[in-house]
Amino acid sequence: MSFLHINNVHKRFGETHVLKGIDIAIEQGDFLVLVGPSGCGKSTLLNMIAGLDSISEGELRLDGRCINDVHPSRRDIAMVFQSYALYPSMTVAGNIGFGLEMRKVPRKQRREAVDRVAKLLQIENLLDRKPGQLSGGQRQRVAMGRALVRDPQLFLFDEPLSNLDAKLRVDMRTEIKQLHQRLGTTIVYVTHDQIEAMTLASRIAVMRGGELQQLGTPQAVYDDPNNLFVAGFMGSPSMNLVKARIVEQGGLPVAQVATDDSTLTLPVVRDRDALRDWCDRDVILGLRPEAITDPASANHGEGNIHEAELPVALVEPTGADLYVVTTLGGTHVNARMRPGTPLRSGERTRFAFDVSRMVVFDPESEQRIRDERTAETTPLEETA
The missing domain is CATH 3.40.50.300 (P-loop containing nucleotide triphosphate hydrolases)
Structure with missing residues (x-):
């Protein structure tokens, strides 16, 4: 009890x-x-x-x-x-x-x-x-x-x-x-x-x-x-929330995100079974700033890393970290990089996305899209 x-x-x-x-x-x-x-x-x-x-x-x-x-x-x-x-x-x-x-x-x-x-x-x-x-x-x-x-x-x-x-x-x-x-x-x-x-x-x-x-x-x-x-609400800076579209590629669901000059395709790792039903539908992607970083800092051993070259909109050094802002899906996105990384606004650089940490939401209900097995073991009252 x-x-x-x-x-x-x-x-x-x-x-x-x-x-x-x-x-x-x-x-x-x-x-x-x-x-x-x-x-x-x-x-x-x-x-x-x-x-x-x-x-x-x-x-x-x-x-x-x-x-x-x-x-x-x-x-x-x-x-x-x-x-x-x-x-x-x-x-x-x-x-x-x-x-x-x-x-x-x-x-x-x-x-x-x-x-x-x-x-x-x-x-x-x-x-x-x-x-x-x-x-x-x-x-x-x-x-x-x-x-x-x-x-x-x-x-x-x-x-x-x-x-x-x-x-x-x-x-x-x-x-x-x-x-x-x-x-x-x-x-x-x-x-x-x-x-x-x-x-x-x-x-x-x-x-x-x-x-x-x-x-x-x-x-x-x-x-x-x-x-x-x-x-x-949780996290500072908060989770990046980006508009995207789920499409099928090679028999698997992937997320397509608009950039300033092209389309970025990110593989779906989590809740893949549930997202098969979302092909050709709009979603919201969630990625923490630390899941978007410079290639040298990315967790290549445990993560699932996808790299892309994107423009740098803003550089915000905080001492312990360097936050680099780019634009995805029409919104500003925070990436956390190594302090001292030589970057300036207006440049282009390679960003490493750990898609194993990416979560996906229904833009209408605002609820998480989960595999059935995950949803059964993850009720509202517990997420451990």
Whole structure:
């Protein structure tokens, strides 16, 4: 039995249907990240797990117990808010230990718990300060400490890093991941930042418009997206999505893509059986930037590499990588190449396409076109 089971959960505010039958199950010790654009319902779902919002329909079970009607104080769940929600008049020690004080935990035991958590979060020297004397990162550690000190069954994080600057956000992300690895706690974490989701999660739930689009491991969601939304939302830069046409060549389906001055033909490797039925029909091809590179960097040993000479529209060095933009199917396409590759806009160069990583979508339904066997083993709720 799953540790946390969100079973066909709906939420309605009057006539507005905010959550539309969410089904998610995670095991004890999992780090589930709910990710999606603003307004997709991820924070509403988190509040329902915490007991801050009621459930219109469906069931929430935590460790085998239905918690639909259980008061928030009795759910054994701790929540870290985006705003930190610290008491300004209390010291750091007072803020961390406040929940224990409300539960009538003896002073000595309370102090030991606060000291233990402060050491874990490396804020022992801040215990006598007040929130107004702390930086954003320090306040976030205190908010986390207030949750950790209770040792609950489940931790909920509601966009806890969104108020921090870029560098501190990366640092805190690392600390949260290390904390999870040390403690083995079960966490549900909300963010709109897909890099944060990829970095932290053991499993990702991608949401849109109150519906679950895909649930799986970060790598599965990244490499094997269910639809155009997931393909475009996950990854930075996002997956290249290119108009193409499936035709038959030598008895096999191939994808033909318009370039600035000719037609590029790419062999179909994945979901080949399903795409036989799509001959002479338009599709959308999906290729990650790292699947389009310079020939010297291509994975000739494991990939299925197809080379083509194309014009260079733009060169974007980032230090660790060089992104080269060309045009396919009437849209700009990002290729990731070795840093220092001597290229300039307006030149032509050879691009290597790893077609073994290419995925194909139906432009009307926006769903992935899959072989039947793959589709049977890859439902919406799992892509691992």
